[in-house]
Amino acid sequence: MDISESLQQALHYLQTGAPAKCVCVCDEILTESPGLIQALYLRGCAAFQKGGIAQSVNDLEIVHGNHPEHLHAAFYLGRSLRAAGRPEDALAPLQLALGEDEFAVHARYELATCLTRLRRRPEAIDHYQDILTRQPHNAQVAANLASLLERENRLNEAESWTGKALLMNPANETARMTRATLDRRGGKYPEAAQELRSLIPEIDKLTNRSIAWNQLGQCLEGQGNWDEAFNAFSESNQVMNRDHAGSVPDPRSPHSLQTLARIQEWLQDNPMADWNESTTNDTGGIAFLVGFPRSGTTLLDRMLRAHPDIEVVEEKSLFSLLHQDWSEPGTLEELADLNDAQIADARNIYRREMSRHRRQPQRSLVIDKLPLNLAYLFLIRRLFPEAPVIFLQRHPMDVCISCFSQAFELEGSMTYFLDMQQTAQYYNAVMQVAVPSMEQVGSPLHQLRYEDLVAEPQDQLMALISFLALEWHDSTLEYLQQGGGETSNTPSYQQVSQPLHTQSIGKWRHYSRQLESSVSLLQPWVKRFGYQESDTGSVPV
Numbered sequence: 243m244d245i246s247e248s249l250q251q252a253l254h255y256l257q258t259g260a261p262a263k264c265v266c267v268c269d270e271i272l273t274e275s276p277g278l279i280q281a282l283y284l285r286g287c288a289a290f291q292k293g294g295i296a297q298s299v300n301d302l303e304i305v306h307g308n309h310p311e312h313l314h315a316a317f318y319l320g321r322s323l324r325a326a327g328r329p330e331d332a333l334a335p336l337q338l339a340l341g342e343d344e345f346a347v348h349a350r351y352e353l354a355t356c357l358t359r360l361r362r363r364p365e366a367i368d369h370y371q372d373i374l375t376r377q378p379h380n381a382q383v384a385a386n387l388a389s390l391l392e393r394e395n396r397l398n399e400a401e402s403w404t405g406k407a408l409l410m411n412p413a414n415e416t417a418r419m420t421r422a423t424l425d426r427r428g429g430k431y432p433e434a435a436q437e438l439r440s441l442i443p444e445i446d447k448l449t450n451r452s453i454a455w456n457q458l459g460q461c462l463e464g465q466g467n468w469d470e471a472f473n474a475f476s477e478s479n480q481v482m483n484r485d486h487a488g489s490v491p492d493p494r495s496p497h498s499l500q501t502l503a504r505i506q507e508w509l510q511d512n513p514m515a516d517w518n519e520s521t522t523n524d525t526g527g528i529a530f531l532v533g534f535p536r537s538g539t540t541l542l543d544r545m546l547r548a549h550p551d552i553e554v555v556e557e558k559s560l561f562s563l564l565h566q567d568w569s570e571p572g573t574l575e576e577l578a579d580l581n582d583a584q585i586a587d588a589r590n591i592y593r594r595e596m597s598r599h600r601r602q603p604q605r606s607l608v609i610d611k612l613p614l615n616l617a618y619l620f621l622i623r624r625l626f627p628e629a630p631v632i633f634l635q636r637h638p639m640d641v642c643i644s645c646f647s648q649a650f651e652l653e654g655s656m657t658y659f660l661d662m663q664q665t666a667q668y669y670n671a672v673m674q675v676a677v678p679s680m681e682q683v684g685s686p687l688h689q690l691r692y693e694d695l696v697a698e699p700q701d702q703l704m705a706l707i708s709f710l711a712l713e714w715h716d717s718t719l720e721y722l723q724q725g726g727g728e729t730s731n732t733p734s735y736q737q738v739s740q741p742l743h744t745q746s747i748g749k750w751r752h753y754s755r756q757l758e759s760s761v762s763l764l765q766p767w768v769k770r771f772g773y774q775e776s777d778t779g780s781v782p783v
Contacts, residue, residue: 243274252284256291264288265297279305283315290322298322306335313342321352329356347373354386363390381410385417392420392427400424415445419454426461435461448485452478456649463647468752475647479660486652496562497614497655502671505617508574509675514623514682517578520585524626528596529609529710532616532676533634534669535659536644538692539613542634545703546609548720551712553605557612560595561621564588577624588625607710614655617672619679630710633680635771636692638764639750639757642666666760673767691771696742 248271255264268285271278286301302319309315320336323329333356339349350369357366370387373380388403401424407417418441425434438458445451459474493500531546531554533539540556547554580588600608609632615622622631642665650656658668680687688709695702700719707714750757757764 243270245271245275245278249280249284252281252288256284256288259291261288261291265292265294277304279308283312286315286322287318290318290325295322295326299326299328310338313339313345317342317345317349317352320349320356324352324356324359329359332356347376351383358386358390363394366390367394379410381407381414382416384410385414385420388420389416392423397424397427415441415450419450419457422454422457422461426457426464429464431461431464435465448481452482452485453649454478455481456647459647471647472753472756478649479646482649482652483660486657491655491657495654497617497672499658499668499671502617502675505574505620506671506675506678509620509678509682512575512578514620514679517624518580520580520582520627522582522586524589524628526628527607528626529607529630529632530615530622530626531609531611531613531632531634532619533613533636534616534641534645534672535613535650536641536648537613537634537636538695539611539634541692542632542695543609543611545699545718545721546706549707549712549715549718551606551715552710553600553602553608554611555596555599555608558595558599558610559612560592560599560610561615561618562595564591564621564625577621580624585625592625607712614672616676619676619683623679623683628686630686630688631683632706632709633676633687633689634692634695635689637748637750637773638669638767638771640746640748642669642760642764643750643753643757644746645669662756663759666763670763670767673770677770693744693747696744696747699742 248267252264252267252271255261255267265285265288268281268288271281272285275281282301283305286298286305289295289297289301299319299322302315302322305312305315306319316335317339320332320334320339323332323335333353336349336353336356339345340353342349350373354366354369354373357363357369367387367390370383370390373383374387377383384403384407388400388407391397391400391403400420404417404420404424407414408421411417418437422434422437422441425431425437435458438454438461442451442454442458445454455474455478459471459478462468462471462474491498495501531539531542543554543556546552596608596610597603616633619631622629642662645659646662646665648659650659652660655668658664680689686709688706690702690706703718704714707718
């Protein structure tokens with residue numbers, strides 16, 4: 243075989259849109275000359291074109307590892323890593339590729355895509371803005387920029403870029419969706435609903451269609467069309483379910499129904515009072531904010547981080563390295579019998595993970611805010627028995643209807659929220675673990691209600707700051723003055739950008755008919771948390 247001639251043939255196939263033929267020629271070359279960098283590079287690029295992402299990543303990682311100065315390989319590797327669902331790994335090679343003028347725009351676009359996926363939106367915005375200085379008539383980039391600006395609550399800028407994108411391409415799907423979102427957020431419900439109804443049939447990607455149905459549901463809520471709104475939310479969830487066919491939480495995952503049942507059974511037979519006590523004290527400086535999703539934890543997060551001594555680490559699975567397969571016999575039992583050295587080691591693992599996400603280490607108290615750590619109070623108690631725990635509760639009916647009608651990314655247990663009955667079942671399962679844990683936990687525990695927080699924020703915050711053994715600062719109320727402050731990475735980003743209101747309290751009443759099948763599961767928790775039992779009565783809708 244003439245290697246040089248074969249490489250030229252492979253390059254020809256790659257450049258003329260015949261990637262499968264290019265791969266075949268490269269396979270022959272690599273059979274004779276294993277590890278030949280030129281052949282690996284061409285095969286990696288061709289594999290990407292034909293959808294062989296794993297092969298592309300494998301080949302291009304070898305090329306990039308041996309020749310980091312090869313900027314073409316760096317770009318194509320970054321692109322392949324992004325396609326493989328590894329956006330964080332894609333950043334470094336794509337940054338390198340910026341050094342090649344040929345990739346100045348494409349590498350920035352890929353970087354913006356990766357940074358958006360990583361929720362590093364301000365950086366993604368910078369890249370899109372740079373592209374638009376070079377390509378001012380790029381409608382898709384303008385539309386993507388507008389979408390991110392809306393997500394950052396920079397609404398005037400989002401409005402401007404949405405208009406520019408639609409002038410360039412009135413049919414642009416991203417810009418039309420952002421147009422509808424901005425109209426809805428501005429209270430223009432009929433206009434937003436009309437745009438969404440015309441847009442939905444044209445959307446091919448199921449995830450985007452699901453989001454559009456959810457947006458339509460929010461518009462219908464704004465107009466008081468509750469039955470139609472529930473139907474729109476149901477359609478959104480069904481579309482999302484079709485897009486993730488067969489997607490159910492791993493039974494062994496930390497927050498699955500099966501895991502929660504296993505933990506509940508174990509806690510009943512192994513009360514915390516029987517665990518061996520650690521003789522070593524932790525250094526402190528950590529608190530935990532928990533509550534079922536949609537209970538107002540993001541709102542409280544926004545308020546607390548305005549205090550000069552508090553940093554909030556938002557929704558990072560800091561215990562993930564410590565979670566074991568709780569379904570395996572013996573693992574929970576081992577937790578009760580940990581010795582001092584094992585506890586110290588686990589604390590160190592947690593703190594190292596925490597330090598990766600801290601941005602204000604000068605602040606004396608860091609609050610780990612992950613709502614579903616509510617089900618892991620026993621683990622918090624085991625490792626940090628002196629750490630303050632804040633439990634924010636909300637009416638169970640409001641929580642469940644809010645989870646059902648929220649466009650969550652389908653990660654972990656969020657799949658349970660695609661169905662109203664499953665949402666109630668999941669709420670019940672979490673509380674069956676959390677409440678006994680709260681009754682047994684020796685850690686300082688502060689419970690407050692969402693309803694009280696929005697009705698009398700200053701009183702509630704002053705009591706909470708006192709519980710955290712911090713001095714009161716009026717800056718804690720800056721959230722109320724500024725209408726939201728720093729942007730949230732949670733689905734609540736729109737709500738927490740608004741001034742405080744009580745409009746969401748009792749919203750479930752408008753959906754009392756749709757909640758009928760869930761009342762038997764939720765009523766005990768309504769009573770347990772001290773809400774009026776009459777609050778589960780039906781109201782006209």
